[in-house]
Amino acid sequence: MSAVAHPMSTDEAAPPPVFDVGSPDFPVLLRAFYDKLFPFQTYYDWLNYGAPEPTKVFQNREFSFTIGDDIYIRYQSFRDRDTMKSEFLRLCPSKIDIGAVYTTRPRDKKSVLPGAFQPTEKDLVLDIDMTDYDEIRTCCQGGDICRRCWRFMTVAMHIIHAALVEDFGFRHIMWVYSGRRGVHCWVSDEQARQLGNDGRRAIVGYLEVIRGGSNQERKVNLPAQLHPHLIRSYGIVRQHFADLVLNQQEVLREPEQWQRILRIIPDEDPSGLS
Known part of the structure; x- marks a missing residue:
C-alpha cells in the first residue's frame, strides 16, 4: 500500500442494492463473481502490503467465512494468492471477515500449544x-x-x-x-x-x-x-x-x-x- 485512498465524493449516489441471498440464482452468481470479477491480485497485494513474495502478515492472517445456510468457519489462512483463490472458489463464501495476524498460521491452530497462538497485529x-x-x-x-x-x-x-x-x-x-x-x-x-x-x-x-x-x-x-x-x-x-x-x-x-x-x-x- 502506498497512497491515501480518499473518501468518496458527497455527490456520489448510495451503493446499489445487494443481491437477494435467498434467491436460487445467488449461488450461481456468487461463483461467477469469484471466478470472473473478484480482484484476487489486488486483494492479495493489499493484505501482503505490496511485498513481491508472500509474507507472514498474509500467511498468518485469519480469514473467516460465512457459507451456505449461515455456517460460520473461522481460522482460515492461505499460503499465497493462488491457494486463496482456490479456496474462495471452492467455498463461495457469502461473507468474508478479515481478522488479525497471528504468531502462526491460523489453519495450524489446533497443532500448536494455546500460548503459541497469539495475535500480533491487526489493521x-x-x-x-x-x-x-x-x-x-x-x-x-x-x-x-x-x-x-x-x-x-x-x-x-x-x-x-x-x-x-x-x-x-x-x-x-x-x-x-x-x-x-x-x-x-x-x-x-x-x-x-x-x-x-x-x-x-x-x-x-x-x-x-x-x-x-x-x-x-x-x-x-x-x-x-x-x-x-x-x-x-x-x-x-x-x-x-x-x-x-x-x-x-x-x-x-x-x-x-x-x-x-x-x-x-x-x-x-x-x-x-x-
Whole structure:
C-alpha cells in the first residue's frame, strides 16, 4: 500500500442494492463473481502490503467465512494468492471477515500449544453505521439507504479522514462500503496495526463527541474551549448543514422532529453565552 485512498465524493449516489441471498440464482452468481470479477491480485497485494513474495502478515492472517445456510468457519489462512483463490472458489463464501495476524498460521491452530497462538497485529478498522443517524434523518430508517441520507456518511468520512491524516499522521487509509448499512475505514500503517486495545480506544475517544446509546439519551458534549480537531470538523459540517439537514432532511418541519433534535442538545451553554 502506498497512497491515501480518499473518501468518496458527497455527490456520489448510495451503493446499489445487494443481491437477494435467498434467491436460487445467488449461488450461481456468487461463483461467477469469484471466478470472473473478484480482484484476487489486488486483494492479495493489499493484505501482503505490496511485498513481491508472500509474507507472514498474509500467511498468518485469519480469514473467516460465512457459507451456505449461515455456517460460520473461522481460522482460515492461505499460503499465497493462488491457494486463496482456490479456496474462495471452492467455498463461495457469502461473507468474508478479515481478522488479525497471528504468531502462526491460523489453519495450524489446533497443532500448536494455546500460548503459541497469539495475535500480533491487526489493521485499525473504524465502522460508521447509517443507523447512527436515525435521530436526524427523515428519508430512511434502519438499514435503508438512499442518495439523500448517504451524504451523512460522506461528511463523516471527510471529518474522520482529516483527523487520521492531519492529527495522527496515518497514510495508508482505505474507505469501503460495508455491504449493508454504512462504511468501514481500514488504516494499515504499521503503527496502527500494532496498536493495543488502549491505543485503539484512545483514537475512538478522540473522535467521539456524542455520548449515550439506545438505553439512554444521547448528548453532544463539547468543551468550552474547542480542540483544533473539533474546529476543523465544525468547518466541514458547516459546509453541508443547511442543505443536507435543513433543506433535504427537513428536520424542523414537524414538532416530533423538533423534540428529537432538542433531546441531543444539552441545555447548558458550555461557553457561558446565552
